[in-house]
Amino acid sequence: MALIVQKYGGTSVGSTARIRDVARRVARFRREGHQVVVVVSAMAGETNRLLALARELSPSPDPRELDVVAATGEQVTIGLLSIALKELGVEARSYTGAQVRILTDNAHTKARILEIDEERVRRDLEAGTVVVVAGFQGVDRHGNVTTLGRGGSDTSGVALAAALKADECQIYTDVDGVYTTDPRIVPEARRLDRITFEEMLELASQGSKVLQIRSVEFAGKYLVRVRVLSSFEDPEANPTGTLITYEEDENMEQAIISGIAFNRDEAKISVMGVEDRPGIAYAILGPIAAANIDVDMIVQNIGASGHTDFSFTVNRNEYRKALEVLERERAAGRFQARELIGDNRIAKVSVVGIGMRSHVGLASKMFKTLADEGINIQMISTSEIKIAVVIDEKYLELAVRVLHKAFELEKGGNGG
């Protein structure tokens, strides 16, 4: 008998028929004797509908009130799922974030969980009751409703699993696990049986949209065993999905590269021929940060004759704003530069793998593979377990395919 936290996303509870499917799956785990906590998202489309109503009333709705509105989506689902469970003869009880209570800070629309009072949940579990908790939401010290931001239900699930010291946190979604890359681009992409938190973090932040990045950080911090599964698969088939672990076992040593991540949500800004002096990076990026624009990659080339080229990437939605900020700063004389160049037709491709740490030659293999296809690399950035490059957007699919093949990911990954 285990204590399992299961999280179901919006498409998994997108209709009453789907909710009934979830209830059956939960009932099956109960019948096997497990204690089950279910964390659910709003029904697919519901959060967007609610936010659209708010935006009809204000271009920038008050964040406290936006949370009050948005949190209703998950509240509907917990009630409906509990009704479906009771209809199957399974004792169930729903809780909002405030009822649990999931205490957060007061950063409305992007609150962070501070503490979970798991006593009430534990009492229900011991009585054999399935506990159904609203994801995505919490409550601050003053009783105000807060939400955790998009994808926050994953974080709710992992945080509850951590607080309850659950044996496993199962994240049910519309894919059956984490793949070496997007199967829509590379049909040979392979589902990974296991992956480490760090790799998952890189894959998630690089654009593999399986799990919210904060939930992965959370899981890594509290050593929660997370498994990604599909809610569309037949539960009788005993699907195993992908287990995200914090142990690097032998299997992992073998799998040098775990996957190819990519994203086309970014844009590149280059400040060319800028004076090469201490403080110049701050002069450029300080105003960007002050404008609340997040920066991802940052690259600075070694300068010649006292000048250097400085490039960074931002989210494409903030590209114009970032350029405007820099034009303004440059006009105000805060830095001198020969030229400001923006490019929002770029893509980022990353090779991710725990093996990167110890195996040389992986970077050069990546660069050679791209060069062989005539794909020019515009920026390079590396971390302990990933190499990311920026290329022209039009080569994205080609790059992903040739890298997937070069690292033999369809076979289980070696090629290093």
Add this chain to the structure above:
Amino acid sequence: MALIVQKYGGTSVGSTARIRDVARRVARFRREGHQVVVVVSAMAGETNRLLALARELSPSPDPRELDVVAATGEQVTIGLLSIALKELGVEARSYTGAQVRILTDNAHTKARILEIDEERVRRDLEAGTVVVVAGFQGVDRHGNVTTLGRGGSDTSGVALAAALKADECQIYTDVDGVYTTDPRIVPEARRLDRITFEEMLELASQGSKVLQIRSVEFAGKYLVRVRVLSSFEDPEANPTGTLITYEEDENMEQAIISGIAFNRDEAKISVMGVEDRPGIAYAILGPIAAANIDVDMIVQNIGASGHTDFSFTVNRNEYRKALEVLERERAAGRFQARELIGDNRIAKVSVVGIGMRSHVGLASKMFKTLADEGINIQMISTSEIKIAVVIDEKYLELAVRVLHKAFELEKGGNGG
């Protein structure tokens, strides 16, 4: 400067455009210097949508979970209205029933308010903030979400007005006040400037669908000054609606009859030729009550030769069930009767007025008026301020029209 509680129903907040209208009306009261608490219902259609989802999952959904689902309707509206108010530059803050807190018993789906903690609301009001409260909902001692049943938002409004000792509780709806009868049936129907709580109670329970009956009881008990107004009228026209008072002033003595109420939601059951013995009423109505069927009118004729005829009315939805209960009891020998007759094509028409107390001749005027039109009276029931009769449903409109005319209600009501 006054403290005003305003309650807006579902059609008054049925779209974001309507919510913006409500915000403008509230802003106007704020600008005049009043302290304003706004109580809102779910957007029109929303509660039905939510209940339908629950019923797709279970024919009789768990009441606790049904409340969790249903309460979201009002929560959406409080958030949206607060956003709209802030957009107009009016400080506003939303509260769910649990946040206020509006403490109720734990009778899910039809809970009763026990206590309101008005401290938080009062603090906001004193700071100049408009307080927006979710109607229809509360919380029990254990933190479970409860709802007050259909129309419960009226009760929320009146209860808040009582707790805050508000100067007035304004109920905004889609009609501009209480009428002598339904203007769709009698075009000459006249809006009443004032009406007593008792009359309102009779009118509401007899089917004038302006205010929920429990809210009227509540208002009478705590002497809350309630005013019914239309949210569709131009606020600049300074509409006055109908004031519901607990004082019987001179005006009221004049208006002997305040209105004609009617309803076609009931069905009649007659137990014919039943033995006339002590305990027979209990033998018949006990099992009906045990089956949770509400009974409205009850009439028993004086029996001849040791037998009597016993009739009562129930809600039409429970008509079949009530007949089945009686057939079963009769078959089990709990009572003997010559015949059980049901009729679900009946209507009830009531003449309501505080003047009924002291003026004789009103009943006979009513009976004569109906007789002159050839309308047969099937049952009669009277109270201090009303006379109700059951007639064939097909004569309903005719009966309302001739009674309205006979009592000269279009002129201000005398005719007694």
